[in-house]
Amino acid sequence: MCGGQAEFDTSSLAAWLAARLPGFGGIASLDKFPGGQSNPTYRLSDGQRAYVLRRKPFGQLLPSAHAIEREFRLISALHPTGFPVPRPYALCEDAAILGSPFYVMELAEGSTFWNGALPDLSVVQRGNVYASLVETLARLHAIDPASVGLGDYGSQSNYFERQVGRWTKQYRASETETIAEMEQLIDWLPGTRPEQDRVSIIHGDYRIDNVILSPGSLRASAVLDWELSTLGDPLADFAYFAMSWVLPAAERESNLGGLDLAALGIPSLEAITTRYCALTGRESLPDLNWYFAYNLFRGAGIGQGVKKRALDGNASSAEAGDVGDRVRSLAVHACAFARLAGAPF
DSSP states (O other), rough: SSSSTTTOOHHHHHHHHHTTTTTTTOSSEEEEEEEESOOOOEEEEOOOOOEEEEEEESSSSOTSSSSSHHHHHHHHGGGGTTOOOOEEEEEEOOOHHSSEEEEEEEEOOBOOOOOHHHHHHHHHHHHHHHHHHHHHHHHHHHHHHGGGGHHHHSSSOOOOHHHHHHHHHHHHHHOSSSSSSHHHHHHHHHHHHOOOOOEEEEOOOOGGGGGOTTTOOOEEEOOOOOOTOHHHHHHHHHHHHHHHHHTTTTTTOOOTHHHHHHHHHHOOOOHHHHHHHHHHHOOOOOOHHHHHHHHHHHHHHHHHHHHHHHHHTOOOOOOOHHHHTTTTHHHHHOOOHHTTTOOOO
């Protein structure tokens, strides 16, 4: 057994699982997935079947962060609709079992691609993958939250006002140094936020490496990591996905900026925007630079939380310090997009 045995008592976990998973035969292996900075995630097997266990980090956490209970509620609501999420099995809110709340879900079969250029796929396959990613995001945004019991999953209005306020508060709660660019964004974003004209379920972290693709068709078979999901403006979600096209590939594997997309067979930002509009009944999208600035500001706030957890000794991955060090870089990128959106700094 790897990973989990050093972190928590598997005997109490095994007893809890046996009472809730029909035919569960005991814990044969428990291995932590590499990467990820938020909620630690494990591959769990009883020797016959494999599951995924996802828990909150141990230690003191920021308010409203790591809401795995919300994740479980969300995938429990979406799974019956046929939207690609893993089958949820059981939620444990009793921290005494594991040391923190957790849930267990199906292990989705397929491939996860971390490199947005998809070097191991053919030109045709790359185009099909990105087509599936756009279609899946549009499909999520078309779901009526109330129809799946999620009408109260978040506020229906003032999304950006709430989010800018939330991430400013979270950033302040984990601030370890003064970053001039973050101060500029905190001053500028609230007074320039765009009007919201639609409400959707939004994923909050939708990118290629958070989607499992089926082995044969390479279509989306499971969308993962719903920690940041809520109700809100779907353009925030689309812009987050679209950022992969405008940020340098040299800075993150999933980014596409600077690559010869035509040669790779990957659709351009204009092409995915046109496709998203067609699938969601829009004639066009507004200028996305404000949305890019907002998403990068939010990313910097999240990264600052990771950095603080690393300093406090309860980060979920060995790479947490590196993620925290990217806070200033994200803020600099955010300011560049803010200037394109009209910011005076």
